[in-house]
Amino acid sequence: MSPGIGRWVRLWLLLPFLAVLPSVAGAAPSVGGCPLFPADNVWNAPVDALPVHARSDAWVASIGPDTGLHPDFGTNPDYGIPYVVVPASQPAVPVSFQYAGDSDAGPYPIPPNPPIEGGADSRGDRHVLIVQAGSCRLYELFAAEPRDGGSWHAGSGAIFDLRSNALRTDGATSADAAGLPILPGLVRREEVVAGAIEHALRFTAVRTRAAHVWPARHDASSITDPNVPPMGQRFRLKASFDLSGFSADTRVLLRAMQRYGIILADNGSNWFVSGTSDPGWNDDALVGELRRVRGSDFEAVDTASLVIDPDSAKARAASFPIPTPLPSRPRQAYLPSLDR
Numbered sequence: 001m002s003p004g005i006g007r008w009v010r011l012w013l014l015l016p017f018l019a020v021l022p023s024v025a026g027a028a029p030s031v032g033g034c035p036l037f038p039a040d041n042v043w044n045a046p047v048d049a050l051p052v053h054a055r056s057d058a059w060v061a062s063i064g065p066d067t068g069l070h071p072d073f074g075t076n077p078d079y080g081i082p083y084v085v086v087p088a089s090q091p092a093v094p095v096s097f098q099y100a101g102d103s104d105a106g107p108y109p110i111p112p113n114p115p116i117e118g119g120a121d122s123r124g125d126r127h128v129l130i131v132q133a134g135s136c137r138l139y140e141l142f143a144a145e146p147r148d149g150g151s152w153h154a155g156s157g158a159i160f161d162l163r164s165n166a167l168r169t170d171g172a173t174s175a176d177a178a179g180l181p182i183l184p185g186l187v188r189r190e191e192v193v194a195g196a197i198e199h200a201l202r203f204t205a206v207r208t209r210a211a212h213v214w215p216a217r218h219d220a221s222s223i224t225d226p227n228v229p230p231m232g233q234r235f236r237l238k239a240s241f242d243l244s245g246f247s248a249d250t251r252v253l254l255r256a257m258q259r260y261g262i263i264l265a266d267n268g269s270n271w272f273v274s275g276t277s278d279p280g281w282n283d284d285a286l287v288g289e290l291r292r293v294r295g296s297d298f299e300a301v302d303t304a305s306l307v308i309d310p311d312s313a314k315a316r317a318a319s320f321p322i323p324t325p326l327p328s329r330p331r332q333a334y335l336p337s338l339d340r
Contacts (some may be wrong), residue, residue, distance in 0.1 A: 029184070029191070029199050032085035034136035034162045036184040036199065037313065041165055042215045043199045044142075045315040047236055047239045047261045047301045056300035058227035060235075063205045064270045068291035072268075073187060073275030080277035081127050082115035083183055088134030095141065095152045102173045102218075104159040110152060116144060127175055129183050136162040140175035140182055165314040168217045177208075178231040178265040179217030185263060187275030192249050197256035198257075201275075204268030205229065214303070215313045220267055229264055234301045236261035241297050249282065250289045261301055271295055312334040 028035040028044055037043055053059070067262050073080030092107035109132050113120075117127040130139040143155030158165075158174035173179050182275040185202030201212075209228040216232025237257035246254060262273065273290070306315040 004211075014273045016146070017156070029181065031083070031188075032131045032133045034131060037160075037162055037181075038165055040314050040317070041184075042303075042306060042313045042315040043263075044260075045200075045235045045306055045317075046259050047234055047303060047306075049237065049258045049304065050259070051302045053233075053300035053302040055227065055229075059229040059233065059300045060295050060298055062207060062228045063295055063298035065294060066320065067270045069273060069293045069294050070269065071187070071275060071286040071290055072272040072285060073277055073281070074283045075277065075281050076283075077115075078119040078122070080275050081117050081129065081182060082276055083129035083131060084111060084114050085131045085133055085185075086111050088141065090132060093150050093152060093313060095144075095154055095157055096147075097154055097156055098143070099173065101158045103154075103157045106139075106159070108141070108152070108157065108159075110139075127182060129175075131162070131183070132173045138162050138181055138183055142175040165312050165315050167215055167311055169310070170217050173218040173220070176202075176265050177218060177220040177267055178212060178263075178284045180215065180232070180265055182265070182274070185265060185274060185282055187253060187273060189276065189278035189280050192252045193280070195252060197252055199262065200234065200260040201253075201256060201262045201273055203235075203274065204266045204270075205264055205274045206267065206270050208267055214307050214310050216265075228245065229300065231264055233264045234261045234303050235292070235298045236301050238297055238299055241293070246289050246292075247282070247285050250285060253290070254293065257298075262298075325340050 002150060006303040028037060028039040030036060064177050086109050090109035090111055092109045095106045095108050097103040109130060114128050114130065116122060118124040125134050126143050128144040138160040141154040141157045145153050147153055156173050156175060158168060168174060168179050174181065176182050182202065184199055187197065191197045207223060207228050208219065208221045209223050209225065209230045210219055210221045214231045219231040237254055239258055243254050266338040308314055308316050
């Protein structure tokens with residue numbers, strides 16, 4: 001057999017395997033000219049083909065099977081979690097922290113009068129989210145309060161490189177109880193208008209367990225009952241859920257929940273999904289239609305097969321099965337029990 005024919009034969013033999021190898025990841029969601037983490041980040045990983053978690057029924061029951069979804073965002077500028085994009089030249093200011101040991105020291109490029117969750121007079125979580133163009137850094141603060149002289153004080157704060165899959169130190173909080181970034185999990189109006197949300201969404205529950213699962217790094221509970229979900233747990237809307245009868249905007253949200261799921265990221269009202277305020281939302285449709293989607297329409301997802309390194313948010317491509325004749329990485333589970 002000639003060398004040329006041999007190469008063609010070897011390629012022909014490999015074709016069945018190449019056809020099912022993971023494809024190159026598409027473009028990641030972006031804000032301000034920056035990716036919302038690499039395309040292979042866990043926030044951007046589909047979970048519609050993953051198995052149902054063994055504790056799914058118990059965890060859904062814990063959050064509320066008869067409770068309807070609720071959009072934690074709308075047209076009211078004080079309702080939702082806002083963010084702002086600043087230029088690379090934005091001056092940075094010092095920030096002091098209540099939980100300094102868990103926070104990134106900064107300084108932070110906070111512009112004058114940045115949008116604050118709940119408004120300037122809010123007594124709530126007062127999140128401040130900032131994307132710095134050029135550097136593609138994400139700066140997030142919890143319980144942020146301005147101080148005289150241009151400095152700020154916050155409960156906690158975290159800085160993320162939007163081009164990196166690096167996770168925070170395990171056990172460290174962020175501006176969110178799960179130790180995760182907030183911005184990549186928000187429902188943003190521009191994505192809905194474009195017709196697709198291609199990432200997981202952030203949601204809250206009243207009761208969470210004193211444990212966290214990858215990619216979460218922190219938890220905030222004293223509950224040890226294994227029938228209560230840990231921080232970072234991923235859920236998805238069941239594939240059997242009928243999307244017909246919903247408005248076009250709501251269908252975009254529900255399709256994202258079926259394909260990418262929702263991540264338990266903080267303690268709060270049950271099945272509250274986070275997003276940004278925008279005058280283009282139809283509040284009546286959002287609230288009325290999402291209320292028809294019940295907790296029992298969701299299932300917890302076993303994401304262990306996505307883990308490549310428990311200290312990295314890079315996710316294994318799960319939508320494309322690796323053929324059995326080829327070597328595969330071992331299945332990993334990660335569930336440290338921390339009461340912090």
